[in-house]
Every structure is written in structure tokens, then in C-alpha cells.
Amino acid sequence: MNAPFSRRHFLRRVANGFAMLPFFDAFTRTGAIGRPTSGGDGACARHHAPRCKAVIFLYMDGGPSHVDTFDYKPRLQQDHGKPWTRERERTQFENNGATLGSPWKFRQHGQAGHWVSELFPFLAQSADRLCVIKSTVADFSEHTNANYFLHTGHGLQGRPSSGAWVGYGLGCDTKELPAFCVLGGGLIPPGGIDCIGNGFLPAHSQGSLFRMKGEPLANVTPKEPKDAQRRKLDLIDALDATMLRESNAHDAIESAIKNQELAFRMQSAVPGLFDLGDEPDWLQRRYGVDDAYEPTRTYARQCLIARRLVERGVRFVELLCPNTGHDRWDQHGNLRGGLTDNCRMVDRPIAALLEDLAARGMLDETLVVYAGEFGRTPFAQGSDGRDHNPFGFTTWMAGGGVRAGASYGATDEHGYKAVDRPFSIHDMHATMLHLLGIDHEKFTFRHGGRDIRLTDVYGKVPREILAAH
């Protein structure tokens, strides 16, 4: 890379929509682009050989109960109904009841022997693909702060989402879709679309929200017949030619003209993406596209489209939850009904996604992450609910360079707090970046006078959860 690329040339590339980013890090080190301005630097090339190409982030809005799904605690079952005698942190509702054992049965699955409750019958069959992290901790017990934290590594509004960082840093392998795609199931998480925003990063890195109902992407549906639109664009191109010439082919004008063509292509690419006609019926059924339960059908489509996005070269896909009518995974009450329906919504589609990716040889290069913003308390809220618990909960990863079948960390005997190797949200982000080939400590963006990282000043990558090379 000896070519004397100017900063201007560089910006010209990154300005153009979903550009693939060149070796910016090399420039930064050698000072080839000079001293960066605020909001101009920080993108990176891969610092080491990547283990995966893409991330699918299964965001479980509301905070699923870990003690009823993946974190089996015999002691909790024994103490069911007894007063909670251990020290207790302040909770969101401060309406704390007795120790609450899980109403569901657990069984070990696969060679790995992961404990999975009967709420996840399909996923249990793929247990050997999971790397289960039982000691995840977050900094916040309140949804919105916790959502910002899970997504952006910072508890307040306005920071870039992890998908935006990844998209900004690595771009994507398609010219027709954004690097960071969000598949909305119908619910926007508390904190709003700032959870998936670009914060201070350039606008092209923001999450593009696709909807499962109605128009899939804002303004992606042409309002006129295709040939009429083509004629119109031809006129615009012809008229723009003059301006491009007169401006000495100014970067901004050139980019804007290219974006217009890209937008035109997206109009057919996006509906094509959503048309599942080319997926065999048996596969669609396996995802649950025809399931009797409507939220399962929606989530099945999301999972299937997530795979299609990754196939097309999208870098980071996040799935938001459909509406089960139980106020997300936020079971302050009606634990039995709410958790049953939520698990039913995601179980079959996620299992199918993992198996489908594996069958296509894509799982090795696609990291799948399952996480809520926190877990739930092992003691009851009221009699039939669980309050928020950021002190120890379960997340899992699969594919993309993580060790299949591994189990990492542990909570105490009631599943309340992480006691073995706590795994922070910063660690999750650091790991994600690491698997993509990025060193989270070197990936910065200057904003407001600081060089900011996704992981702030924290984050580590536990070697135990990485697959052997």
C-alpha cells in the first residue's frame, strides 16, 4: 500500500454508501492521512485472520429467564417456595417474593451434555452446536439503559450500535444491501431505534430496519411502473451529466449519482430477498413458516431472511422480536404463559437456522449470538413472575469460530449472580469483533475529543470459548 492515497480519495470511497473499506489502519499507523479530524477516522481493516464473515444477532427483547431455559439449578428447585434469605440487590419493582423454582423440566442434551429445559425442544437437538455462556453480566437493571448497553456498549442514548461499528469497520460484500440489516418482527425495543443507530459514525453505517409486514424498507417500493421510473432516471442521469462535468466530477455529486442507481437496484433486490418462493417447501416448514402460531411464523421468516442476507454478503444482521402479546420476554408476571409462548416463537426457527447454515457450510463463517439485555431473578416478583437480573444470566453463541458444545462460566447455586468467570457485555463485543478479525482495542473513532471504542476501556476475549484453529 504505497500509493499516495489522499484523505480525500479515501473519504470519497467511504462516502459512497456501503463501500468496502480499504486498509485504513495502515494509513493511520503510518500517518499517511495526516492527523484525523473529529469524526473522520477510526475505521479498520482486519487486524488478524477472521474466523467469521458475518454475525446474526438474535436479540431477545425484554430479558429472557435463564433459570427456566439454559441454566439448570437443582438447588433452586429444592428451595422453591421458601423465603429468599440471601442478600438481595434492589430490583426494578421492589416487589420481591419467595424463591421460585423453575416450573419446567430440564434434561441434558447431546454429547456436550448441555442442560436445556423442555421449553426449547428443537434447539435442544442442536445443543452440540452451542457455546453456552452462563456467567453473562450487564451493568443495568432497567430496559432502556440495558438495551443501549447491550447494543452500543454504553448505557446512554447516542452511541453507535455494535452492528454499526462492524458495518463501518468492514463494509459488506454486496453492493445492493447495507452492511447492517435489522429484521423487525414488529416490536421496537425500549430505547427506540437508537439501539440500532449509527451514533456518531457516518450515516451509512446505521442499521437499516426491514419490516416483515407492509413495505419492507422505508421508501423501497416504487410508486410508478418500473419502465416509467427507468425513463425518469435516464432523464435525471442526462441532466446530471452537465452538473457532474461542470463541477469537475465532484466526489459528492458522483456519489449521489451512484446512490441513485443503487437505490434503484435495491428496489428489486429487497423484494427479491423477501420472496421466499425459491426456498423449498420442506425447508420453509422446518423453519416454521407455516407454524400454527403467528409469532413463530414471523420469526421463521426473519431467520430464513437472515440466512439469505448473510448469503448475499451482508455483514451484520440483527433480529428484533415479534409480538407474542406478553410484553416481550419481560415476564414480571405470568411466567408460565409468557415464557412458553416466547420460547415457542423462537425455538423452531432458531434451530432450523443453525442446521440450515450448517448444511450449507455457512455456520463456520457465521457467528450466531443469542442474548437479552439481562436475565431474571431466581426469586419471584409477586408470585408468578421474575424481575430483572443483570448480575448473572445466560447467552449463547454458535458457529463462526466459537467452540461448539462448550459451556463457559457459572452463576451461583440459585442462578442469581455470576460466580465463575463473569462475561461482560464488553467481552461479548470484544469476542464478536475478534472473530471478525478486529482487535477491539485498536478499533476507535474520534468523537467529541476522544477516541472511542465499542468496548470503552474494557473487554476481553476468553480463549476458552474460541474454537481450535
Place this chain on the structure above:
Amino acid sequence: MRRCCPRPQAFGLAIVLAFAPSALAQIDAPFEQRLQHWAWKPIVDAAPPAVRESGFVHDPIDAFVLAGLEASGIPHADAVPAGAWLRRVYFDLTGLPPDEKQVAAFVADSSSTARARVVDELLASPRYGERWARHWLDLARYAETLGHEFDFEIPNAWHYRDYVIRAHNADVPFDRFAKEHVAGDLLPARRIDPATGIDESGLGTAFFWFCEQTHSPLDTMQHQADRIDNQIDVLTKTFLGVTVACARCHDHKFDAIGDEDYYALYGFLKSSRYAQRPLRRPAPAALMAAISARETLASLAAKTGSSDALPLDASLAGFTIVGDALTPRAMQHGVVESVDDEAVSVRELEGAWLCSADASTSRDCTMMSPTWKLESDFVHVEVAGKDARAQLIVDGFYIVREPLYGSLRRDISKPSPHWIRFDVKQFRGRSVHLQLLDQRAHDLADPARDRSVYPDDAWFAVRRLATTDAESPPEDPAPDSVQRLRSRDPEVATALSRWRVATSLLPAPATAPGTADGTGEDERVFERGSHKQPGEVSRRRFLRAIAGDTPMEIPSGSGRLELAERMFAVDNPLPSRVLANRIWRHMFGRGLAATVDNLGHLGEAPTHPELLDHLAASLVRGGWSQKALLRRIALSSTYAMDSVARGDAAARDPDNARLSRQNLRRLEGEAVRDAILAASDRLDERPTGPSISVRLHDEERARGKPARQGPVDGEGRRSIYLAMPRNFLPDLLVAFDLPRPVSSVGMRTSANVPAQSLALQNDPFVHAMARLCAEHLLQDGDATDEARIGRWFVRMFARVPNREETALCIAYLVDARTKGGDGAKAAAWAALAHALWNKKEFIYLR
């Protein structure tokens, strides 16, 4: 949560790599050395340099720019064609394009004063304020809701937006405008808007409260620390262009700012409170007249003849009032509760009461106690009233509601004296003050989305406040009685009519968010930014780099008034440099120092330091008039240059740091939308008023989503009047880089993303306006296609089309008409309008 920037000592190479070596050297530099950074130094008002090409110099600005170009032998660009200059200056000063007549008049005017005439007209136009206020709102991170989970409304926030518009139109001296932001509620001289009677001074202080706020934090101290951090960040970036918030956890790593500076500023904000402030303040005499008329009327019902004022209970000492009241004093005679043709109902409360209905129940006010430290299990307050509310504000936390804070809120809904009780066991040791509201709609946390549910005859009275460990109040409540007077009784009728006249002379009760003074408190330095590790007290004062480290003399209250005077004293070089630099940035697309919000060590040094100082000095000399500076810039040769480089300038000045040309600039989203409205004759130029609801996509369920959907065309109002719910910003503006209202943004990004093309190609608003545009055009009867195309080019691009362009458009129209069916004529013209808006020239300034 101790978020901070990386400490190089601890985190080694990783983060240091990105810094230039000079920045590294700064990390351990002593304070005195840090003070040598250019931004802290006094402004040097140098004479404009001599230049060879004197014909270029229309203003000293041109001499500064040209001297640099001549010295490096870089040629300056030609002057831009007249039409392009006109379009540029219209958008820059008013955010709107010139119409056909304005273009024709300008092109026909060959006099030497033609440009000055245009600039003067634009600066005098009310559209100017609407344009420049939006720049300011970016700095104020203006939003009309609090964000977070439920996106609660900030009641009446739009009044601040209108205040900023009026202030820009009136060209209020910037130092005054700035002081109003910091301490407008305390400034002795009030600034009253002559047209509306609005007391402008206090409105600026709303600025502090456009921050995100959480409804249910587990730690209110942390919440307060985060809120104040944002307030300090915005205050210092906006007015000083330095990042003081970097010193939250430790001394600034590069600039002459220490953590004691940060916590010195913290004290001012900790001692200040949120309050709804009256928009118009009644003249004291008028208010006194209304109070005395109410007293006379109520005295007719008095059982006892005595009207001697009783002293207030000692527990009410230091109570302050925001709203209609002279000073805290005991009400005399009873509350006039209701009046009709038959009877006047007067409620007499025994004892000495502070009452919100001293003049009338329809008046609004907020009363507040001093701050005290909670050392009891219960707080009891003896009150009476109707539809009012009492809240305990713990650690400056105003979102008082369930699930965690419901016990700190009590509605006052019984007109007989009674005690209300707050169980505060869990808040022992925390700082608290009592807030009494006689309009629940003023509450930041009020759950009602529709605030019209509240009656305007709410009132409260308060007699005593007691802190006890006992659950029961110290004594029985005072007795009361209701007397009914016959309205037709001549004596009553006279008093009633006098009272009605007196109250009708008071301004209508309306409020806007703002700041009120609380109890003055200094803060301790939080070690590593954690409030759980309080260190030494940092007395309130301004930045040491400007004002030294002697504490400020603060006679009482928060000290914001003293801070405002010190911040904007003439020896502080930052505010005028920051302002001049930002004005330049808006006229050229880039500041003389490119990092307009950070003139500190990590920012970019100015490309033309002498020019920047010249502009800053001229601002101050010109009485801080922004319009005067804008006029100079707009009429300079530098501003009038083409954006196309001449000769080898593009190669030799690739980033245009030497200003060898104007910059080609994309319009902001607001200007794009407004220009489409203008082109379609749909622009409704009504100024000011409540915001127009945003139109949102329907499918998503999201918390706090506004109940009302706005119309597609936003009623044709300028974009600045669109609602700004923090979590639901207008899509079209967001696609064109409307910044998220989080912190000050003096330089928006100008991204180039396909979402912009998709919006311009397919947005329902754009299509609706294109149809309207064609409809209006075709009303001209028998004009030729050429004439119509010509008119549109002038309207949209401020120039006539060349022959090739006309031919392209005509061919397109013919084709579209042939292929279309019924209504093909109008549809073809609508399609052409749509195409022209997608022509890049429409959204760029040459």
C-alpha cells in the same frame, strides 16, 4: 457506571497509536504549557494584510484569504454566476430558494448595490430566524421529549424553539442571548418581546433540560451525575468549543481543563432546578391589583373582621415561587373557589397559608422548598387544594413515578386542610426538596399524553412541612369553612366585577420549560467519575484557564448569574471565536477551525487564525451582532467564489483549506423539504406555534410512540416546525443527517446514502408535492412547454435551462404523455417536477 476515555498509562499502545506525537507530549504537560494552546490565548485583532490583486478585496475578509493564496501562488476561483450566487445566499440566510420574480429582479439589477439590497432583505426576513435557529437547535440538542423507554413529553418545549427564532430575527446581541441561556431567569433586566409580550429572558434556560431522562433508575445520584454531565458537555461545547466533560473522571488529557473545573461547574447545575416558567410575567402592580381584588371579594365572606397577616410557619422559610406571586407571603382571606351567576364560593383556611390562588385559581405556579438532607422516615405536608400535586425531588430526579418512585408523589385533591405523607425510609441521607405544582400538566413525568384533561382552576395551599420518624402527622389539620356569597348582592357584585377586571388584565397563564434557582451547593470531585467516591469539595467557579482558581463570590442561590457574567466577560476569547467559526462554517461548509465543537488540542487548528481572530474581534466590536457579521461574509468576494477550482488549485489545495474556492455543499434535510414545499407553492409561512406531529410508519409497536399521526405534507409548514420527539424523529430529515439530539452538534455530517435517493424517489410526500407542483403550473393556461420548463428551472435552480436541457425535458414529456393514459398531461408534468427534484443540482449549492 464509570465511563471515561481510555487512560493511556493503563491501556498502553492501543489507543495511543491514533494520536499524533504532539498530542502524546501533551498528556504529561503541565497546566501552564497547556495554556499555550492557541484557543486560550487572547484575540489578536490584526490589520488585514496587503495583497496584490486589490480588486478582489470587497471586505477585509478577502484580504486575509487572498494573502494566503497569493503567498502560496494558488489561484482563487472565479466569481460564481449571478443566479448561483443568489440561490446560495438565499439558502444560506433563509433556507429557502429565491422565486422566479426574485431571480428576475436580481438578474435585471445591474446597480452596484444589488447584492447588498438582497442580503439586507434576507437578513430582515422572518425566514432568516427560522433558518439560523435550526443551526442553534443542533447545538442545544433540542428535542420535545425525554427519550428513554417511554419518551415522555417535555411540556411546552416548542416555546424554546420559537424563542430562538425570535432572538435570531431580532438579532439579539449574542452575549445577551448566551447569558439568557445560562441565567436568563436571574438577569435583572428583562427582555420583553414587543409583539407578544413574552418575557424572553427566562426561556433560554430551557436549554439545560433537553437531555435524556430515565423513568426508573435504581440510583438517582448516578442519574443526576449523568444528567449534569450532559448539561456540562452541552454548555461548554456550545459556548466555549471545548470538551470539559472529558474531565469527569480525571483531568483532561490534553487541554488545560482539570477535574476540579468539571466539578466546579457541576455545583452550578446541582443548585439549579427544572421548572415550568411563566411565558409572560404580569406587571407587579397588575398582579397586586388582582390579589387585592380577590382579598376584598373574599373578605366579604370573612367571619372575622381581621385581615392582619399571620407569619408563615418556620418550616416554610426559604420557599421559592416560580409563577404568579410577588414573594412568599401568607394569603389573606379565603380562596375564591368558584363563581357563577348565583353564588361566589369562598373557602377560608385557618392559619397562615402559602397559596397558589392568591390572585385566582386560574393562575399557575410552582413552589419549592430549599434542599435538605433526608434524616427522617417520613415527610408530612399540610396542604389543601384541587387537582394539584406535591412531589419530593430526590437528587434532582424529576421523573417521579411508579414502579420505584411512586411514594414520592402525592396528588392534592381535597380542598379542606389535610396532611399528605411521604414514606422516605429508603431515601434517608439523600438530598431532597419539595415541589408543589398547581398544574399537573407541568410535571415532567405526568402520565397523561393529552394534557387538556386537566382543569385550569387547580390550586393548592400549604401551611407546614414536618419531618418525623412517626407515621402520623404532628397535629390535626387546620379547620376550614366554606362561605357562599350571593353574586347579585350589590357589594359582592362590585367586588366581583373589580376582581374580574383585575384578573382579565393579567396575561393568560402559559408556561415554558426553564430553570429555577435552588439551594446553592458545591460538589465534591468524584474520584474516577464515581459519585460513590467523593473527594475534595470543588467550589463553584468558572474554568481556571480563563478565570483562575479563586472561588466565585456567590451571594445566594445557584450562582448561575455570576457564572454567566464571568463566562461572557470580554477577557474570555472562546465565545466569540466559537461563534465566528460556526458562522463561517455555515456559510462555507467548513469552519476556519474545522472541528467547530472542539477548539482544544485534539481539534483542528484554524487554517486562517488571523482571519478567525479578526472576525471574532469584529463580532465583539459590533455589539455581538450576528447579522452584521453575516452581512460582511455574504458580501465578500470570498463567499462569492465559484465552487469550481481554477487552474491548478484543485491539485494544490485539495481539501480547500486555503479557501481557493467556495465549497460545493449539500442542502440540509430541512432545506430540501422546504425547497420542495416552495417549489409546489405549498409552503405555509405561518411563523411559530405548537409543533406539527410527525408522520410515522404504522407497523411497529414501540413504547412512547406519539398517538397522533401528522399529515404527509406537515401542513406545508417549514421543517423547523415539525415535532421533535427524541425517539421518533422525522424520517426524511433523519435520512438527510438530522443529528440525534444527544449532545451539541455544530457540524452536521453530510452523508451520501441510498436512503436519501430512496426518499427522493419514492417518499409519498415527494410524490404528493410533485402532483401539486404540476397542478399549479398548468393553471397558467396556454403557456408553451418551453416557457414552463424555463420557469421551473428558474424556480428550482435559479437559472434558465440551456438548449440541451430543454430538449431533454420536452422529449421526456412527449414520451410520458404518449405512454400515459387519461390525465397524462398533468401526470407527465408531475413526473418532470419529480425528476427535477432528483437532479442533484436541486439538493446542492454550487
